[in-house]
Amino acid sequence: MIKKIIVLLFLLSNITYSQNCNYTFSGKVIDLHDGSPLIGAIIISSNSDVLVQTDINGNFNITNLCEKTYVFNVSHPSCESRTYDIKISKNISKNLILEHHIEELNEVSVFGKSNDEKSKTLIENKISVETIDNYNSGSLGDILKNISGISSFNTGNTIIKPIINGLHSSRVVIINKGVKMEDQEWGTEHAPNIDINSIESLKLVKGAGLLEYSGDAIGGIIIAEASKVEKKDSLYGKTILSNSTNGRGSTISSRLTKTYSNGWYGSIQTTYKRYGDFESADYVLSNTGTQEKNFSFRSGMDKYTHGFELYISNFDNETGILKASHLHSAQEQLRGINSSKPLIIDNFTYDINAPKQTYTHTLARFKGYKFYNNFGKLNFQYDFQRNRRFEYDIRRSAYKNLPSIDLNLKTHSVKFDLLSSLSSNLNLKIGILGRYQNNYPNPRTGVKRIIPDYDKFDLGFYSILDYLLNNNLTIESGVRFDYTHMDVFKFYNVSLWNSRNYDKKYSNLVLEEYNNQILINSKLNFSNLSATIGTRYNLKNNSKILFNYSLASRVPNPSELFSEGLHHSAARIELGDLSFKSELGHKLTFTYSYDGKKTSLSINPYANLIDNFILIEPTTIQQTIRGSFQVWEYRQTNAQLLGLDFDLKYKVNQKFNLENQFSLVKGYDVTLDEALINMPPVSIKNQIIYNNSKSNNLKLSFQSEYVFKQNEFPNNDFTVFIPQTERFELVELSTPPKAYQLLNFNSSIDLNIFKKTKMNLTFRINNLLNTSYRNYLNRLRYYSHELGRNFTLNIKFNY
Amino acid sequence: MKKNILYAFITLCLVITSCSKDEPDHVHEHELITTMTITLTPSDASGSVTLQTQDLDGDGPNAPDVTVSGNLKSGVLYNGAIVLLNETESPAENVTMEIEEEDKEHQFFFTVGSGLDITTEYLNFDSDGNPLGTKFSLIARSAGNGLMTVTLRHEPKKPNSGLEDAGGGTDLEASFNVTVE
Numbered sequence: 001m002i003k004k005i006i007v008l009l010f011l012l013s014n015i016t017y018s019q020n021c022n023y024t025f026s027g028k029v030i031d032l033h034d035g036s037p038l039i040g041a042i043i044i045s046s047n048s049d050v051l052v053q054t055d056i057n058g059n060f061n062i063t064n065l066c067e068k069t070y071v072f073n074v075s076h077p078s079c080e081s082r083t084y085d086i087k088i089s090k091n092i093s094k095n096l097i098l099e100h101h102i103e104e105l106n107e108v109s110v111f112g113k114s115n116d117e118k119s120k121t122l123i124e125n126k127i128s129v130e131t132i133d134n135y136n137s138g139s140l141g142d143i144l145k146n147i148s149g150i151s152s153f154n155t156g157n158t159i160i161k162p163i164i165n166g167l168h169s170s171r172v173v174i175i176n177k178g179v180k181m182e183d184q185e186w187g188t189e190h191a192p193n194i195d196i197n198s199i200e201s202l203k204l205v206k207g208a209g210l211l212e213y214s215g216d217a218i219g220g221i222i223i224a225e226a227s228k229v230e231k232k233d234s235l236y237g238k239t240i241l242s243n244s245t246n247g248r249g250s251t252i253s254s255r256l257t258k259t260y261s262n263g264w265y266g267s268i269q270t271t272y273k274r275y276g277d278f279e280s281a282d283y284v285l286s287n288t289g290t291q292e293k294n295f296s297f298r299s300g301m302d303k304y305t306h307g308f309e310l311y312i313s314n315f316d317n318e319t320g321i322l323k324a325s326h327l328h329s330a331q332e333q334l335r336g337i338n339s340s341k342p343l344i345i346d347n348f349t350y351d352i353n354a355p356k357q358t359y360t361h362t363l364a365r366f367k368g369y370k371f372y373n374n375f376g377k378l379n380f381q382y383d384f385q386r387n388r389r390f391e392y393d394i395r396r397s398a399y400k401n402l403p404s405i406d407l408n409l410k411t412h413s414v415k416f417d418l419l420s421s422l423s424s425n426l427n428l429k430i431g432i433l434g435r436y437q438n439n440y441p442n443p444r445t446g447v448k449r450i451i452p453d454y455d456k457f458d459l460g461f462y463s464i465l466d467y468l469l470n471n472n473l474t475i476e477s478g479v480r481f482d483y484t485h486m487d488v489f490k491f492y493n494v495s496l497w498n499s500r501n502y503d504k505k506y507s508n509l510v511l512e513e514y515n516n517q518i519l520i521n522s523k524l525n526f527s528n529l530s531a532t533i534g535t536r537y538n539l540k541n542n543s544k545i546l547f548n549y550s551l552a553s554r555v556p557n558p559s560e561l562f563s564e565g566l567h568h569s570a571a572r573i574e575l576g577d578l579s580f581k582s583e584l585g586h587k588l589t590f591t592y593s594y595d596g597k598k599t600s601l602s603i604n605p606y607a608n609l610i611d612n613f614i615l616i617e618p619t620t621i622q623q624t625i626r627g628s629f630q631v632w633e634y635r636q637t638n639a640q641l642l643g644l645d646f647d648l649k650y651k652v653n654q655k656f657n658l659e660n661q662f663s664l665v666k667g668y669d670v671t672l673d674e675a676l677i678n679m680p681p682v683s684i685k686n687q688i689i690y691n692n693s694k695s696n697n698l699k700l701s702f703q704s705e706y707v708f709k710q711n712e713f714p715n716n717d718f719t720v721f722i723p724q725t726e727r728f729e730l731v732e733l734s735t736p737p738k739a740y741q742l743l744n745f746n747s748s749i750d751l752n753i754f755k756k757t758k759m760n761l762t763f764r765i766n767n768l769l770n771t772s773y774r775n776y777l778n779r780l781r782y783y784s785h786e787l788g789r790n791f792t793l794n795i796k797f798n799y
Numbered sequence: 800m801k802k803n804i805l806y807a808f809i810t811l812c813l814v815i816t817s818c819s820k821d822e823p824d825h826v827h828e829h830e831l832i833t834t835m836t837i838t839l840t841p842s843d844a845s846g847s848v849t850l851q852t853q854d855l856d857g858d859g860p861n862a863p864d865v866t867v868s869g870n871l872k873s874g875v876l877y878n879g880a881i882v883l884l885n886e887t888e889s890p891a892e893n894v895t896m897e898i899e900e901e902d903k904e905h906q907f908f909f910t911v912g913s914g915l916d917i918t919t920e921y922l923n924f925d926s927d928g929n930p931l932g933t934k935f936s937l938i939a940r941s942a943g944n945g946l947m948t949v950t951l952r953h954e955p956k957k958p959n960s961g962l963e964d965a966g967g968g969t970d971l972e973a974s975f976n977v978t979v980e
Contacts, residue, residue, distance in 0.1 A: 328969040343966055394954060394968060397897045399830055443826040448857075453823040489823050493859035514825050515887055516856055521822075566858040573858055623862040625832060625854035627972040723910045723948035723974055724962060 021066040025086060027094045028058045028424075029074060032304060032371075036468070037424065038098060041076040056471065074098060097304065118223060120466050120476045121534025121548045122209045123591045123604060125150075127202040129227075133796055134746075134762055137242040137251040137273065140174075140192050140199075144222065148661040149206055149604070149645035151680040154778040155189040155569075157278050157787050158290045158319050159357075162192070163777070165206050165606060166641045166665040166679050167219030170557045171585075175213050175223045177311050179365050179383045182411040182437060184451075186557035189569055189779065193315045193361035193387065195294035197240070197253035197271045200227035206606070206645070207587050208530065208552035211462045211480040212417065212431055215530030216554035218585035218610060226298060226311070229257065229265040239797045246766075246790035247289070248348070249275030263307065266299035276350035277320075281772035281788035286346040287323040287353055292316065308368035315361040320352040325783045326394060327571040329627025330720040334731045337782045354392040354400075355569065362386045376420030376428075385411045393568050399446055404568060406442035407451060411435060425468035433460040439558065448517075450574070452490035452562045459483045464532075472538040476548075479531045484555045486524040490562050491517045496575070506578060524561075526582050528553035543594035550587045556580040560614050560634050566624075570779070573622055573631045580636060584611040597651075604645040613639035615669070617677060618716045618733075628720050630731075637671040641679075655692055661685040666712065675712035681736070681776055682708040697750040704743055710736040710776045737774035737781060742767050758798040766790040831857055832894050832971055834884040837949065839877040839937060848877070850949075852973035855886060863973065870978045871917075871939050879919070879935040881907065881949075883971070898951070899923075899933055905970075906955050907932030908962045914945025915977060929957040939979040948974040 029041040037058025044051050048070060054060045065088045075081040079098040086094070118124060125147045135143045141152040141160030153161045153168045161168050174181040174192055176199075183193040202224050208217045237256040244250070253271040273292035278285045293316045300309030324342030327333050336343055365383035372378060387410075390403035417431030435458040441449040464478035494516050497503055509520040534548030563576035586609045593602040619633045643665035650658045662684050667676030689701040713736055719728040748762040770789040774781045837850040848871055854863035871877065883894040898905050902925035909919040909932075917939045921930035955967035 326968065329972065331972065332969055396830055396953065396970075397901055441823075443824045446827060446829050448826055448828060491823075491825065493856050495856040495859035495861045499860040511822065515889070516859075517825065519822065519825070622858075622860060624858055625835070625852055625863045625971055625973065627969050629858070721974075723912070723946060723950075723972075726912055726946065 021064055023065040023067065023088050024061060024063045024091045025065055025070075025088060025094070026059070026061040026091075027096060029054045029060065029076070029096045029098060030058060030424075031079075032097045036427075038076045038079065041074060041079075041096075041098065043096070044073050044075075046071045046073060072096075118203065119205055119207075119209045119534075119548075120474050121532075121536050121546050122205050122207045122550075122589060123546060123593065123602065125204045125206070127204075129200055130748075132196055132199055132202060133238075133240055133760075134748075134764070134794060136197050136240050136253055136271075136794065137244060137249075137792065138196065140194050140196055140222070140224075143196060143202065144204060147204055148647050148685075149643065149663045149665075150204065151663070151683070151777060153188055153678065154775065154780075155191075156288055156319075156322050156325070156778070156780050156784075157285070158275075158288065159189055159191045161185075161188065161190075162222060163680055164204070164220035164222075165608065165643055165645075166667050166676075167608075170554060170560075171217065171219035171583075173214045173217040173221045175221060176363065177224065177226055177313075177365060178367060178381060179363060179385065180214055180413070181361075182385050182409060183359075183361050183387045184389055184407060184409055186559040189357075190359075190389070191319075193317070193359060194224060195253075195271050195292070195296070195313070195315050197251075197255070198226070198269055198294065198296045198313055199224040201225040206604075207548060207589050208550040208585065209476075209478070209532040209534065209548055211464055211478040211530060211532055212429060215460065215462070215480040215482050215528060216552055218552045218554055218583060218587070218608070226267070229259045229267070229302070231261055231263050231302070232259060233261050234259045237799050239799075240794060241796075242792060242794045244275070244790055244792045246787055247275035247278045248350075249273070249289075251292075263302045264300075265302070266297075268295070268297050270295040274350070277346075277348050279348075279788050280785040281767075281770045282785070283341055283345050284348050285322055285784055285787075286342065286344055286349075287320040287356070289350055289352045290317065290319045291352065292318075304371075306368070306370040308366070311363070311365045311367075313361075313363045315359075315363075317360075318352055318358040319356060321355040321357065321569065322780050322784055323353075323355070325780045326355045326569070329571065329624075330621065330630055330718070330731060331627050331722060333571050333630075333733075333782070334720060334722065334729055337732060339783075342784045354394050356392050358390045358392075360386075360388045376418050379415075379417045379419070381413075381415045383411075383413050385409075387411075391569070402445055404445055404447045405450070406445050408440040408442065409437065410440075411437045427466050429462075429464040431460075431462050433462075434458065435460075448491065448493075448565050450563055450565055450567065451558050452488050454486055454488040454558060456487075457485045474536045475533075476535070477531075477533040480529070482526075482528045482530070482553070482555075484524075484526040484528070486522075486526075486555075486558075488522045488524065488558070488562065489519065490522065490564075491519050492564055494518050496564055500575075502578065522578065526555045528555065528582050541594070542596055543592065546589070546591040546593075548587075548589045550585075550589075552585040552587070554583040554585070556582065556614060563634065566629065570632075571629065572618075573629045574616065575631065575633045577634055577636075580614060580634070581612050583613055583636075585609070586611075599651075600647075600649040602645075602647045604647075606641075606643055606645075608641040608643075610639045610641070612636045613669075615639070615676065617714065618718065621718055621720065630718055630733075637669050639676060640668045640670050641676075642666050655690055657689040657691070659685075659687040659689065669714075674714050677714050677716070678777060679710065679712065681710040681739075696752075697748075699746070699748040701746045702743065703746070704741060706741045707739060707775075709739040733782070736776040740771060740773035742771060742773075743769055756799060760794075760796040760798070762792075762794040762796070764790075764792040764794070766792070828857070828887060829885065829892065831885045831887055832883050833857065833886045834891075835949070835951075835971060835973060836882045836884070838880050838882070839871070840880070841872065842876045842878070843872075845872050845875060850947075850973075850975045850977075852975075853886070857887070865973060865975060867975050867977060870980045871937075873916075873939045873942050873979050875938070877937040878922075879937050881933045881935075883951075895933055899931070902931045903927060903929075903957065904954050906930055906952055906957065906959075906965065907935070908950040908952065908965065909935070909937075910948040910950065910962065912945030912947065915939070915943045915947060915979060916941045917947065917977070917979070925957070927957070942979050944976070944978045946974045947977045948972065 251273040255269040257267040259265040271294040296313035324344040367381040391405035393404040413435040437456040460482040462480035466476040532550040563574040646662040648660040667679040687703040745765040751759040849868040885892040922934040951971035952967040955965035959965040
């Protein structure tokens with residue numbers, strides 16, 4: 001390609017000089033990524049008085065050019081400017097290519113304005129760098145809650161899983177720097193293993209439409225990316241120090257980036273976090289401290305036509321679990337639930353003792369791309385992930401310092417994809433992906449393994465087509481096929497194996513029998529199809545309508561298939577089912593959005609119908625030598641989730657803005673005609689924002705968050721015999737807590753004290769009124785209240 | 800070009816999948832308690848009584864097998880001794896010693912149902928002088944029938960005034976249907 005240009009230029013330069021100023025230069029300014037025309041791009045010449053703008057089709061036409069070499073600077077608001085030297089000696093036609101940079105997002109935008117859209121027919125929700133920096137002491141789940149329709153499933157206050165339109169865990173796919181996170185996301189008490197300080201761009205799509213990433217995102221996809229680096233000689237960095245009163249701790253994170261004009265770049269980033277016991281409004285939440293040590297490294301080269309990048313990151317976290325929530329039986333559960341505050345409240349400490357979790361996620365990713373003329377852009381990616389997870393319980397004698405769960409999950413993935421513009425309004429993306437995963441639960445724990453030893457192989461193909469019918473109507477469609485093979489070794493209790501009739505159905509799987517345990521080898525195959533089709537129609541008055549249907553298929557995860565035994569952290573016995581089929585989700589999304597001068601709004605109703613939906617619910621009470629336990633069994637059913645997300649922004653004047661968010665979701669088990677468990681209650685957020693850009697960009701905002709009581713829930717209460725009272729007493733597990741309202745305050749100011757360094761101070765008060773409340777979507781809600789008031793001061797330097 | 804990529808891809812997949820796999824090791828659950836045997840030896844010539852709970856499948860679906868070998872006699876002082884075993888190992892592991900070594904972190908509790916007129920007293924104590932309870936005495940003052948519950952708590956508050964304020968985690972809990980003649 002480059003050679004050809006040089007040859008072309010060489011040929012052109014051989015033509016003899018004669019001053020003739022009747023030549024024209026015409027063509028189109030197009031986007032490097034998908035070949036789409038760039039409207040309103042400005043072409044200006046530095047050595048003549050040419051100044052033109054591209055029309056609605058991206059075309060330009062420059063007339064009256066003389067025979068000489070012109071230097072044209074081509075710019076577009078959302079792209080990096082580029083200079084072209086064009087030798088004019090005849091009428092020429094040439095397309096000029098620009099590459100859009102990822103905007104250094106300056107505001108929370110929920111209206112998908114970016115040109116870098118992942119889906120053309122599903123609304124993309126973006127979180128700004130400012131918001132990420134502001135929450136640098138929190139977690140991914142904390143930040144994403146700023147988006148309507150997103151809530152979180154918590155275990156205490158530091159283990160936070162995002163819920164997208166009522167769904168979480170394996171149904172929410174997280175793409176971290178292009179890599180699908182394999183961090184044992186199946187467990188509800190397993191938080192995403194991502195350092196939010198390593199993220200520079202965060203997007204969320206509430207649907208399964210992004211087939212290039214996965215076909216099983218029945219809930220949605222979260223995309224965390226690093227920012228695009230500019231091609232110039234520069235060295236810049238950022239340091240954020242955050243101090244909070246609640247937890248009495250700090251987070252410090254730093255990033256340093258070096259870039260060169262020839263396209264090479266490198267960046268290092270590190271975070272350290274340390275918090276002691278957090279506090280509710282009235283008491284210390286004993287053993288809830290957390291500690292985190294992370295780093296990431298990124299280096300590569302980016303030319304317009306080819307490039308590569310290496311990314312390595314390590315995430316290391318240790319988190320205490322509320323001591324009072326570590327219960328051994330239903331009798332103890334009752335004790336915990338009936339107590340108005342935790343049964344164990346100690347003095348504040350930074351120490352983290354059992355029960356606790358520690359996990360390390362290591363990620364290494366290499367990617368490269370190359371443009372081929374008339375062919376498209378070819379991408380290659382290889383990535384490796386290693387997830388080490390330890391869970392420590394309160395144990396006896398020699399086992400005190402041994403974890404009860406010791407898992408090592410390793411994943412290798414290889415991916416090729418090709419992006420091709422078949423014509424100026426038709427783009428095709430095709431790809432192939434292979435993945436190998438191995439899970440090793442270490443037997444040294446001396447505790448029966450809930451998650452088995454397994455090898456898993458995935459092979460996927462996909463094809464996505466988008467077609468710009470005219471300027472206002474886009475059609476997008478895609479199809480993906482995934483094949484999954486699992487080779488599993490699992491020990492079962494003989495008594496359980498027989499009680500579930502596995503001895504008759506699966507006798508061929510048995511390898512060996514030891515005392516009361518049985519070893520089986522199960523080979524499972526799944527072939528899954530996923531698809532998406534959608535349209536986008538731009539209406540005249542700054543509004544648009546989007547419609548999307550996505551079909552997603554999810555292979556049951558190892559915990560749903562193989563769980564068998566006591567889950568200590570939940571004080572319940574959990575049983576999977578070997579016969580599960582893939583979950584099949586049909587999601588219909590409709591979006592209307594309007595983006596006016598004063599008002600912006602987005603209305604997003606949706607319906608998600610899921611066949612073979614896997615859920616876990618209590619079935620019976622089991623007696624053991626330790627006491628009674630509730631047995632929770634996974635089962636498959638047909639589920640239906642209907643909901644609405646609403647966003648409104650109103651600009652009162654230059655300085656005042658009002659924002660409103662409303663989210664509603666209703667989940668039903670169609671088969672049993674009852675409500676689904678753990679569905680987010682209705683919530684309303686209102687915010688008033690004052691912003692004075694003249695006085696140091698001062699920002700003040702008050703936010704009110706109202707969460708209703710969840711009135712629709714299945715009744716899973718049960719009774720248990722209490723020897724002390726000689727009575728059966730009711731364990732009220734189901735009743736959701738009361739509605740609550742929280743007030744938050746946020747302020748921010750830019751200070752330019754130093755010449756080359758920008759300083760930003762933010763001060764935040766969460767739960768301003770120190771409200772004491774419980775959250776339906778917290779697994780530990782029975783045993784403790786949520787966090788009390790928290791003052792946070794962030795100091796940020798950009799240099 | 801495309802073909803080469805496909806070949807490379809298939810080769811890679813084959814390389815990855817060709818690794819052979821060993822069977823995983825069997826986990827020895829040393830910590831498990833499957834069996835609690837309480838031997839009540841009378842101070843007179845009447846025979847000893849054994850209370851036993853045995854749950855060989857741990858957290859498996861089978862309920863513990865609870866047995867009481869005979870009736871207690873009113874007015875007789877019994878010496879109680881508790882033996883804890885892990886019978887999933889062979890030979891069975893005696894867990895009692897472990898508990899006695901970590902005496903400060905453990906305590907047995909005896910809960911007597913309303914139909915019984917039984918009192919118990921601790922006979923062994925930890926190094927701080929707080930009760931442990933693997934050895935205890937028991938006396939039934941009158942005839943009756945009811946449940947006697949034995950609970951082993953791990954890391955209770957010590958000293959305590961009974962189960963209500965002991966806290967800690969339950970390692971073991973068994974209710975025996977006891978008859979006093």
